[in-house]
Amino acid sequence: MTKTVLTIDDSRTMREMLSMALVQAGYRVIQAVDGVEGLEILKSEGADVVITDINMPRLDGFGVIEGVRANPDHRATPILVLTTESDVAKKERARQAGATGWIVKPFNPVKLVDAVRRVAA
C-alpha cells in the first residue's frame, strides 16, 4: 500500500524538494503551507507520516506536533520535524512535544527517505 506523507512547510522550495525526493521513493505526498492547513488536511485526508517545519506562520511546528498528538486518530502517526543542526534546543523541544524524529536541513534526499522509512511502518 502506498504510504502518504504530509509535508508542512511554508517554503515552496522546501516543499518541492521534499515532494520530489519522496515521490521518487514511491510515497504519495500531500503538501500544506502552514500548521493550520496541515492539521486540517491531516483531519480530512489523513496521512501515514507527517513532516513539519518549525518556523511557520499561523501555527508553528510545535503547534503542529501538539495538534497531531491531541487527535486520537493520530496519536501514533509518526512526525518528523525539519530542523537545522544549530538548533539543538528546538529539536529537544519538538521531541518533548511528541515528535518521532527529525530531519536536519539541508537534507539530502537519501537521508530524507531514510528518516521517513525509519518511522513509517
Place this chain on the structure above:
Amino acid sequence: MDPFESIKATFFQECEELLTDLESGLLAMERGEKDSETINAVFRAVHSVKGGAGAFGLEELIRFAHVFETALDLIRSGKIEPTDEVVKILLRANDVLADHVQAARSDGSVEHSRSAAMLDELQTLIGAEAAAALEDGGDDEDDFGFTPVQMVVEDGGEAPAAEAEPPTGPGARVWRIEFQPKPEMYVKANEAGLVLRELARLGSTEVDVDGAEVPPLDQLMAEHAYLRWTIKLTTDQDEAAIREVFEFVEDDCVLTITEETGGETFEDEPPAVVPPQDEFDPAALLARLTGAAPAAEAPAAEAPPEPAAPAPPAAEPEGMDVAGLIAMAQKATTDAEPAAEPAPKAAPAAAASAPPSSTASAPAATIRVDLDRVDRLINAVGELVIQQAMLSQRVIESGLARSSAVALGLEDLELLTREIQDSVMAIRAQPVKSVFQRMPRLVRECADMTGKKVRLVMEGENTEVDKTVIERLSDPITHMLRNAIDHGLETPADREMEGKPVEGTVRLAALHRGGRIVIEVSDDGRGINRERVRNIAVSKGLIAEDAVLTEDETDNLIFLPGFSTAETISDLSGRGVGMDVVKRSVLALGGRISISSEPGKGSKFSMSLPLTLAVLDGMVVTSAEQTLVAPLSNIVESLTPKAEEVHYIGGQDAVIRIRDTFVPLIDVGRALGFRDTPLNAADSVAILVESEGGGKAALLVDAIQGQRQVVIKSLEANYQHVEGVAAATILGDGRVALILDVDALVTTSRRKSAPREKRMAV
C-alpha cells in the same frame, strides 16, 4: 528541465516573494508596527531564503543571510530593540540581501565592499558577544556546505536491502545490542519493530525478546513498555552506523551496544536447537496474556510454536499496539532463525513497506503553469470568439427567426463564450504588486541621492492586470516616481520654510476604472511652475509665443519631446530622457498619461492602460472596400471634412484645418496601396488621431462601421511586417481586418510635412 534545476528556479521565484514579504514587514516596522507577528514574519522570510540557499550551496548568499537572520533573531527574542535606527539598517540589509539573491541567480557576484560594509554594520548591531558566537559557529557554516546530491533515490526498502553486504568475510563484526524502550518512546510514535527492521538492514540479526514483564491482558496498559530486546548483529558497519539506527529513540530507551569478541560468534551457535527456557516464546507469552498459563506452557516446551504463524505484516501501522509489536518481534525471530543461510533475508519487512511507485497528489491553492500554455489557451479562445461570431452572422443571414431554437441556442453560446474569454483573460491577470514591490527600494535610493526625505505610500497593490501589461509598467512608474522625488518634492529645508512636514509623501496607487487600469503617482511637493514651463516651451519653440493655453494644457507641455525643466540635468531624472519618453511608452501600450498640479500643493501623474494587450478596443472603418481597425486609444475625434477645409500642398499631399491648426490628411486607402485615385475628402470621414509621439494627423476613410473589441493577431508571427499595419484581426463575418499602426502612418506623413509641425500645440 533537470528536476533539481527546476526546484532551483522555484527557489529564486520564492526568494522574490520572500524579499517582498521581508521588505513590507520591515516597512511596517518602520511605521511602528513592531508586534511579534510582524517581526516573526520578517525573520521567517530571511530564514527561508537561507534554508533554500543552503540546499543549493549558495555560499555567499548563505553567509549574508545567516548574519542577517541572527540579527533578526535577537530582535525577535527582545535582545535588540528595533529602534528606527535599527530598522533603517535592516532595510538596507534587505537591499543587499536582494542583491545577493540576484547575484546567485545570475551566477554573478555582489559588489564586495557594499556587502562587507553591510555585514560589518549587522555584526556591530548583533554585538561583540553574539558576533563571536557567530564566528565560533563554524559548524553552522559547515552545515550549509551541502553539495546537492543527484536526486536518485533508492526505491523504498529494496535497494538498501540489497546493499546490506553479507556479513561474512574479514570485515564482519559481531555486536551485542540491548534495547529496552521506555514508554516515552511509544508516545512519540516510535516503534521497536521498525528499529529492529532498520537494524536488520545493516547485516544479519538474531533477536531475542524478553517478554517476562508483560502482565496479563487485563492489567496490560497499552502505552506502557514491557518488552526488551537483545540483538546480535553481524555486520561490517561500525558502531556509529548502529547508533544512527537508534538516533530517534536513543533518549527514550536504555541502550547498550558492545562488540562481541573471541570465538563467540553468531555462526557458532547451533541454529535449530530448541530455544532455552528464558528465550522468547510467543505461545507462552500469549498464554500468559490470556491467563491460561500452565496449560499452554507445557506443549510449548515440546513443540516449538508455529514459527511463521502468519503474523500481521510488519507494516501494521498502529504504534502502540502491543500485539503488533509481539507479532513483529516474532517475525524478527523467525527471520533470524534460518541462520544457516549466509544472508538472512531482512527483506520481507522492508518489502512490505516498499511503497509501490505512484504519482504524487499535491493539492495546493495555486498551480504554476507555463505561460506558453496559457497563451495557447488564449489563442484558442480567441478563435472560439471569432467562430462564434461567424456562426451568429451566418444564422442571421440564413433568415432564421431570432426566436428559433438555433438562434436562442446561439445566444446562450455567445454568453458562455464571453464568460470563457473573461475567465481566460483573468488567468493572465496578476496583481501589480510584483512591480510595486520594487519601488520602495527605488524611492529610498532616490531619496538618498537627492538628500530629500520621502515616505512612499502604496495603494491598490492587489489590482490585477494582464501579465504583458505588468511587465511594461515598471519603466513608466520608475520614471514618474523619480520625477516626483527629483522635481516634485522640495528639499527638507525648503519644506520646513513653507511649513510643510519635512518628510515629503509620494503616493503610488493602482485602481480599476472603466475597464482600464489607472496608475497614479502623486506628491505633496511644490507643484508645476507653470510660468517657467511656458517660458521653456516658448524658448524651445514648442509653442507659439502668443498661444493661449489652459492650466492643464500648460502642465502637459512637459510631455513634449525635448522638454526638461531641470536647470541642471540631475543624476536621476536626467539621463537624456524626459517625460516624453514615458508618454511614448505609455501610448505604445494603448494608454494615456496626464498630469494635474496645484502650485505649492503637489502634482499628480495619472496613467491609464488597457487591462490586456491581447484584445483591443477599435473603431472599424472601411477604406477602398477593405475593412480596417483603428485603435480607439489613438482616436481623438472623428469629423466630416468640408471641401474648403482641405488644402493641397504641392502634389497630392493635403492638410486639413481643424479649428486653429493644420494637420496632415492621410488617405488611408492610398497610404496602404489599396487604390491609386485620391479620395474626395468631402465624401469621406476624417478621423483625428494622435500618435505615440504626440503628433496628430487626420485619417481619411470611406465610412465608420462602429466600435468593437477585437482579438489581436500578430502579422509578424503569421506573415511579415507591413508598414502602416500593426496587426490583424478576424471579424465576426470571417473577414480579416488589418489594425492600423497609427504611429507609423503619422510619422510618415509628418516627415513629408515637417515644417508645419511646429505650429501644432499639444
